[in-house]
Amino acid sequence: MGKSVEAKDLNIYYGSFLAVEGVNMTIKPKTVTALIGPSGCGKSTFLRSINRMHENIPGARVEGRLELDGQDLYGANVDPVGVRRQIGMVFQRPNPFPTMSIYDNVIAGMKLNNKKASKSELDDTVERSLRGANLWNEVKDRLEKPGSGLSGGQQQRLCIARAIAVRPDVLLMDEPCSALDPISTLAIEDLINELKNDYTIVIVTHNMQQAARVSDFTGFFNIEGTGKPGKLVELDETKTIFSQPKQKATEDYVSGRFG
Amino acid sequence: MTTTEVKSEQKAAKPVTQLGDRIFAGSAKGAGIAILVVLAGVASFLLIEAFPAVTAPESELPGGLVAYVGPLIFGTLLGAVIALVVATPAAVAVALFISHYAPRRLSQGLSYIVDLLAAVPSIVYGLWGAWTLAPLSVPLSNWLTDNLGWIPLFAGPASTTGRTMMVVGLVLAVMILPIITAVAREVFLQTPSLHEEAALALGATRWEMIRMAVLPFGRSGIISGAMLGLGRALGETMAVAMILSVSGAVTFNLISSENPGTIAANIALQFPEASGITVNVLIASGLVLFVITLLVNMLARYIVERRRDFSGAN
Amino acid sequence: MTGTGLEAPASTTPAVLRRKGSLPRWAPLGILAATAVVMAGVAAATGSGVGLWAFLTAVVYAVATYTTSRVVEGARKAADRLVTVIVTGAFVLAMVPLVSVLWTVIAQGWERFDVTFFTNSMRGIVGEGGGALHAIQGTLIITGLAAAMSIPVGVLTAIYLVEYGSNSKLSRAITFFVDVMTGIPSIVAGLFAYALFTLLLGPGVRFGFVGAVALTVLMIPIVVRSTEEMLKIVPNELREAAFALGVPKWRTILKVVIPTTAGGIATGITLAIARVIGETAPLLVTVGLATGVNLNPFDSRMATLPVFSYYSYATPGVPRDPFLDRAWTAALVLMLIVMILNVVARLISRYFSPKTR
Numbered sequence: 001m002g003k004s005v006e007a008k009d010l011n012i013y014y015g016s017f018l019a020v021e022g023v024n025m026t027i028k029p030k031t032v033t034a035l036i037g038p039s040g041c042g043k044s045t046f047l048r049s050i051n052r053m054h055e056n057i058p059g060a061r062v063e064g065r066l067e068l069d070g071q072d073l074y075g076a077n078v079d080p081v082g083v084r085r086q087i088g089m090v091f092q093r094p095n096p097f098p099t100m101s102i103y104d105n106v107i108a109g110m111k112l113n114n115k116k117a118s119k120s121e122l123d124d125t126v127e128r129s130l131r132g133a134n135l136w137n138e139v140k141d142r143l144e145k146p147g148s149g150l151s152g153g154q155q156q157r158l159c160i161a162r163a164i165a166v167r168p169d170v171l172l173m174d175e176p177c178s179a180l181d182p183i184s185t186l187a188i189e190d191l192i193n194e195l196k197n198d199y200t201i202v203i204v205t206h207n208m209q210q211a212a213r214v215s216d217f218t219g220f221f222n223i224e225g226t227g228k229p230g231k232l233v234e235l236d237e238t239k240t241i242f243s244q245p246k247q248k249a250t251e252d253y254v255s256g257r258f259g
Numbered sequence: 260m261t262t263t264e265v266k267s268e269q270k271a272a273k274p275v276t277q278l279g280d281r282i283f284a285g286s287a288k289g290a291g292i293a294i295l296v297v298l299a300g301v302a303s304f305l306l307i308e309a310f311p312a313v314t315a316p317e318s319e320l321p322g323g324l325v326a327y328v329g330p331l332i333f334g335t336l337l338g339a340v341i342a343l344v345v346a347t348p349a350a351v352a353v354a355l356f357i358s359h360y361a362p363r364r365l366s367q368g369l370s371y372i373v374d375l376l377a378a379v380p381s382i383v384y385g386l387w388g389a390w391t392l393a394p395l396s397v398p399l400s401n402w403l404t405d406n407l408g409w410i411p412l413f414a415g416p417a418s419t420t421g422r423t424m425m426v427v428g429l430v431l432a433v434m435i436l437p438i439i440t441a442v443a444r445e446v447f448l449q450t451p452s453l454h455e456e457a458a459l460a461l462g463a464t465r466w467e468m469i470r471m472a473v474l475p476f477g478r479s480g481i482i483s484g485a486m487l488g489l490g491r492a493l494g495e496t497m498a499v500a501m502i503l504s505v506s507g508a509v510t511f512n513l514i515s516s517e518n519p520g521t522i523a524a525n526i527a528l529q530f531p532e533a534s535g536i537t538v539n540v541l542i543a544s545g546l547v548l549f550v551i552t553l554l555v556n557m558l559a560r561y562i563v564e565r566r567r568d569f570s571g572a573n
Numbered sequence: 574m575t576g577t578g579l580e581a582p583a584s585t586t587p588a589v590l591r592r593k594g595s596l597p598r599w600a601p602l603g604i605l606a607a608t609a610v611v612m613a614g615v616a617a618a619t620g621s622g623v624g625l626w627a628f629l630t631a632v633v634y635a636v637a638t639y640t641t642s643r644v645v646e647g648a649r650k651a652a653d654r655l656v657t658v659i660v661t662g663a664f665v666l667a668m669v670p671l672v673s674v675l676w677t678v679i680a681q682g683w684e685r686f687d688v689t690f691f692t693n694s695m696r697g698i699v700g701e702g703g704g705a706l707h708a709i710q711g712t713l714i715i716t717g718l719a720a721a722m723s724i725p726v727g728v729l730t731a732i733y734l735v736e737y738g739s740n741s742k743l744s745r746a747i748t749f750f751v752d753v754m755t756g757i758p759s760i761v762a763g764l765f766a767y768a769l770f771t772l773l774l775g776p777g778v779r780f781g782f783v784g785a786v787a788l789t790v791l792m793i794p795i796v797v798r799s800t801e802e803m804l805k806i807v808p809n810e811l812r813e814a815a816f817a818l819g820v821p822k823w824r825t826i827l828k829v830v831i832p833t834t835a836g837g838i839a840t841g842i843t844l845a846i847a848r849v850i851g852e853t854a855p856l857l858v859t860v861g862l863a864t865g866v867n868l869n870p871f872d873s874r875m876a877t878l879p880v881f882s883y884y885s886y887a888t889p890g891v892p893r894d895p896f897l898d899r900a901w902t903a904a905l906v907l908m909l910i911v912m913i914l915n916v917v918a919r920l921i922s923r924y925f926s927p928k929t930r
Contacts, residue, residue, distance in 0.1 A: 084816060
């Protein structure tokens with residue numbers, strides 16, 4: 001598990017509107033890459049294009065190449081549904097399925113796809129995933145309770161468990177802590193540190209301290225003005241970005257001097 | 260290990276999932292198109308069946324279609340307008356009572372009862388109108404024609420059976436009252452509490468708060484509820500068919516035994532025994548009714564759309 | 574001009590905070606009781622009925638309250654009290670006929686609410702006895718057929734509008750015409766079904782399925798509307814969560830979106846059934862009436878409860894009373910069915926909404 005992601009001259013459009021322009025980026029396997037930048041700079045759009053989630057908006061399309069270990073994700077015969085099975089995603093707000101128990105939420109990826117599995121296999125998957133999400137000890141006695149009864153932080157870890165239960169290669173996180181309190185945020189950040197042993201992680205965050213704490217690499221996106229496309233300004237090791245970035249714009253942003 | 264297995268399985272399953280999506284999306288779209296086809300069918304079949312009535316010779320249809328349908332249109336509008344005039348203020352008062360005057364616990368039960376009454380079948384209202392209200396109305400009609408007979412509406416002579424346009428209008432009002440109330444109540448309850456609190460904070464009494472915040476906010480809701488009720492009253496068949504004694508006269512006299520019929524009731528009364536050109540004439544009159552209710556609905560939509568910008572709801 | 578608004582001249586109350594007189598809490602009830610007693614005296618003296626007494630009491634009470642409050646509390650408070658009386662009075666007045674309807678149906682229908690009514694048909698009955706078994710069966714068969722046709726079409730259409738349509742030309746056309754359909758008078762729906770089958774099978778056809786088609790035309794827009802509303806409530810985040818797990822769209826809709834709101838959809842469908850099951854007019858023109866049991870909706874006339882009730886009332890035999898009794902009981906049974914469906918709808922929405930705890 002843990003594959004590399006590579007974008008080559010990637011343009012992302014909504015209809016005729018160019019949202020993100022000319023992204024060239026290589027994400028190494030089993031690393032954490034943080035994407036930072038001002039609101040509307042296209043970092044979330046880029047993240048969603050990696051597992052083709054942005055295609056749910058009518059008119060969305062891309063130009064250029066996006067590869068997962070050399071395999072073209074936008075090839076002519078590639079099913080976006082298949083892409084999403086290899087690249088999992090965690091969202092801004094925790095979104096467990098309200099009709100399902102904690103147990104069923106974890107194995108939702110298999111259940112919803114009618115994958116046949118024995119009871120013991122499912123039990124193993126649930127325990128492995130919940131342990132992997134640092135949630136097992138808190139919920140092991142109430143696996144049959146609805147997932148929506150948990151606290152916000154627990155729900156978000158349940159969503160992470162759900163995402164890793166299908167054993168993806170890459171895990172995308174779209175501001176996973178923005179709806180959580182500081183203690184839950186810390187728990188998620190610890191978890192990200194453990195998850196990178198197995199998965200390639202790309203995380204969008206508004207919080208620069210968080211990017212500095214959890215990531216190995218950081219990419220800075222910027223936008224020149226409203227209506228202009230977002231661009232990847234700089235991608236480098238996190239400590240380089242935060243100590244001696246090559247671009248003036250990056251330095252302004254990370255030091256809080258952003259216009 | 261497991262990963263590679265999963266991958267190969269996905270490759271095999273891929274075309275199947277796409278097929279599933281295509282079938283499902285296709286049938287959903289098909290259902291939508293089916294509705295359009297049905298509606299086109301409604302229009303065209305009615306037109307085909309109504310057409311012979313338009314071209315019918317004078318010998319088969321004395322006076323022509325217009326002379327036949329005209330009084331019925333008059334009766335339909337008259338009954339529905341009476342119902343609307345009586346029911347709307349009452350419905351607004353009931354809705355206000357439920358939303359702003361009744362104790363909270365009582366108001367929940369009351370809204371439930373109102374919803375239930377909106378679902379009572381029209382045959383029940385018809386029986387009640389013919390059995391209970393019509394005899395009860397006779398003394399009132401006599402009093403009206405004795406004391407207010409100079410108003411054309413109450414010119415009399417009062418009907419002795421009570422099967423009058425006034426009773427029809429009142430029964431229709433009772434029928435549409437729960438419908439208008441249900442809509443108005445929902446809108447009143449949605450008045451932003453900020454608006455209400457702002458009014459109260461200015462020192463307004465409850466009535467002033469309602470006048471400043473609730474009624475302006477709910478105006479479009481009242482109108483659309485009233486139009487919904489009007490549509491129901493125009494199309495109501497059984498209650499009218501069971502109550503009204505029809506002579507075909509075109510008159511505003513509400514309490515005599517000389518009354519115009521309504522389109523819907525006329526169809527219900529004539530259709531089971533009709534044959535030949537009469538069937539076509541009745542279907543043509545049904546089309547006219549359809550057009551009238553359509554116009555009312557369009558008007559309601561137009562009013563609501565136009566008012567929306569001013570309602571303060573965002 | 575009594576100055577009911579906030580624009581009441583400030584000059585009359587220079588000190589806004591000045592404590593004004595106010596009526597004690599028992600005052601409204603006291604005035605009401607006094608008015609009622611006085612009016613009872615007046616009514617007894619003039620020999621007028623209960624209705625007139627209640628009317629006079631209400632009017633005099635409103636005037637008395639307004640005047641008292643005006644003197645003690647000022648114009649604005651008085652207007653507020655007057656409106657309270659008017660609203661409450663209007664509410665009571667509006668409730669009178671509605672309660673009367675329920676009471677009359679129950680009282681009149683109780684007479685024949687017996688076992689025979691539910692086990693016998695009208696075959697061979699000329700006077701007393703007989704029942705509406707055939708009509709109850711007919712109502713259930715025709716409504717069932719209508720539901721079987723309109724629920725799949727209605728729910729799928731709503732799914733198309735919410736999940737696939739995304740404001741395309743087709744979806745806007747469907748939305749518009751579903752609105753138009755909502756306004757079709759029920760008798761016109763009956764005429765449509767009649768016209769359709771006349772063109773297919775020749776004039777004068779009357780059988781159960783024609784009625785079911787008419788009811789379907791009435792039911793589809795209700796099902797589409799309510800299902801659409803329910804699907805819109807499902808948060809987009811749940812769809813995204815399923816997509817991100819590699820679940821295809823159709824499975825997401827079937828296994829995530831619909832289960833999440835199944836209670837709401839079922840409630841809407843139940844209310845739609847309740848709405849069409851009492852329809853009389855379309856069945857009158859398409860199905861007619863039969864005296865005996867007919868379980869085949871594709872052959873000959875069929876009795877239904879509303880039409881049975883109507884004909885029993887409108888064209889009674891001799892003696893009249895057994896026919897009228899049956900008409901009332903049929904109406905009562907119909908009303909009970911509608912109410913039970915409403916209660917069922919409430920229970921569904923209460924017990925099948927997603928649990929959070």
